[in-house]
Amino acid sequence: MNPAYQPYHPKWHRKRMPIFWWLGKPAYTKFITRELTSLAVGYAVVLLLAEICALARGEAAHARFLRLLAAPPVLAFHLLVCAALLFHSVTWLNLAPKALVLRLGGRRLPDWIVVSGHYLLWLVASGAVVWFLRGGS
Amino acid sequence: MPETTATISLEVLRYRPEEAAEPVWQSYEVPLRRDWMVLDGLNHIKDSLDGSLSYRWACRMGVCGSCGMMVNGKPTLTCATYLAGLGPGPIRVEPLSGFPVIRDLVVDLRDFIDKLKSVKPWLLRGDEKPLADGEYLQTPDELAEYKPYSMCINCMLCYSACPIYALEPEFVGPAAIALAQRYNLDSRDDGAAERLDILSRHDGIWACTFVGECSAVCPKGVDPAAAIQRYKVGATAAWWRSVLMPWGTR
Numbered sequence: 001m002n003p004a005y006q007p008y009h010p011k012w013h014r015k016r017m018p019i020f021w022w023l024g025k026p027a028y029t030k031f032i033t034r035e036l037t038s039l040a041v042g043y044a045v046v047l048l049l050a051e052i053c054a055l056a057r058g059e060a061a062h063a064r065f066l067r068l069l070a071a072p073p074v075l076a077f078h079l080l081v082c083a084a085l086l087f088h089s090v091t092w093l094n095l096a097p098k099a100l101v102l103r104l105g106g107r108r109l110p111d112w113i114v115v116s117g118h119y120l121l122w123l124v125a126s127g128a129v130v131w132f133l134r135g136g137s
Numbered sequence: 138m139p140e141t142t143a144t145i146s147l148e149v150l151r152y153r154p155e156e157a158a159e160p161v162w163q164s165y166e167v168p169l170r171r172d173w174m175v176l177d178g179l180n181h182i183k184d185s186l187d188g189s190l191s192y193r194w195a196c197r198m199g200v201c202g203s204c205g206m207m208v209n210g211k212p213t214l215t216c217a218t219y220l221a222g223l224g225p226g227p228i229r230v231e232p233l234s235g236f237p238v239i240r241d242l243v244v245d246l247r248d249f250i251d252k253l254k255s256v257k258p259w260l261l262r263g264d265e266k267p268l269a270d271g272e273y274l275q276t277p278d279e280l281a282e283y284k285p286y287s288m289c290i291n292c293m294l295c296y297s298a299c300p301i302y303a304l305e306p307e308f309v310g311p312a313a314i315a316l317a318q319r320y321n322l323d324s325r326d327d328g329a330a331e332r333l334d335i336l337s338r339h340d341g342i343w344a345c346t347f348v349g350e351c352s353a354v355c356p357k358g359v360d361p362a363a364a365i366q367r368y369k370v371g372a373t374a375a376w377w378r379s380v381l382m383p384w385g386t387r
Contacts, residue, residue, distance in 0.1 A: 001155065001156060002154060002155055002156055002157050002158055004158060005154055005155045005156075007155075010154065010239065011154045011158075012237035012238060012239055012245055013152050013154070013159070013160060013237065013238040014237050014238075015234065015238075017300070017303045017304055021300055021303070021304075022300070024210075025210075025350070027348070027349070027350050027353065028300060028348065028350070031346075031347075031348045031349070031350075035346065095347065095349070095366075098347075098349075098360075098362055098363040098366045098367075099363070099366035099367055099369065099370050100367075100370065101367060106278065
């Protein structure tokens with residue numbers, strides 16, 4: 001018998017959520033990875049702004065910035081950032097049809113059109129950034 | 138029903154507060170019949186092995202939403218899950234996670250019921266038309282708009298799968314928001330703005346971080362995750378309208 005039990009005073013059992021709950025299921029781990037890789041997105045934005053600043057300071061400053069990017073440790077780190085960025089972007093864009101319902105002539109467009117539209121926009125935006133950083137050529 | 142000699146082990150997490158402060162596992166051998174669901178196994182325990190086992194069930198046909206439990210760690214409707222499909226066992230049955238346990242497999246529903254009521258899941262009309270004007274008619278397209286969300290049976294599996302609800306119990310939760318959306322999308326309803334006031338709070342739609350498991354476990358394919366994300370899009374659009382066109386109605 002439980003000595004702490006009092007008749008007519010029921011005691012609900014509440015289970016605490018473990019700190020590493022996100023390792024308990026692959027879906028939870030994928031979710032946390034998607035959330036954490038958003039840091040890579042933030043980093044990529046800061047890197048892009050830094051390159052724009054270097055460009056604004058002149059050709060020599062930009063050349064120095066590119067030399068820094070070409071250093072092997074930086075390159076290795078940026079490969080990791082790129083992998084995280086791709087994971088975040090792909091998992092996020094694939095979820096777009098859950099949030100976005102597009103209609104044409106009163107009919108709802110299928111999910112693949114919404115996903116393809118996002119990938120197309122991603123491609124166009126990436127192309128525009130590359131075009132800009134290459135000096136518009 | 139044909140006789141069978143094959144059995145399967147059901148390990149049930151039992152909480153009897155008068156006996157122990159913590160739940161304990163108890164193992165039972167139940168007949169492994171081809172047409173038996175997990176719920177049939179629990180009913181066999183209750184009827185033939187141990188009458189003290191407590192759990193909820195009612196319709197036995199996936200409609201009432203009473204028999205949701207964790208089966209092998211996954212939120213599951215026990216009346217819709219074959220024992221044979223989970224072989225060779227043992228099969229672990231626990232109360233729905235994320236909820237306080239009253240006894241054995243019975244969880245406290247009150248928090249969910251209160252949240253469900255808070256989103257006003259019924260038709261709200263601005264003004265009623267006279268009875269003589271007849272019914273509120275709907276086209277098949279208008280029906281299709283909200284019908285998927287109307288399939289919710291309040292089984293709470295989505296709450297159990299949602300880590301946010303377990304971490305932040307104030308979160309209104311997937312089923313309540315999906316049902317709010319069901320009425321918002323109904324052409325006969327005028328209550329969207331009223332519900333938005335409730336759901337645009339921090340513990341409403343914005344608490345959801347889009348894990349998506351609520352939709353993965355829904356036995357009726359309701360997709361509450363999509364309902365919440367669309368609600369967020371709608372709430373954001375309403376906010377921008379109120380900023381850019383403050384003279385307009387929401």
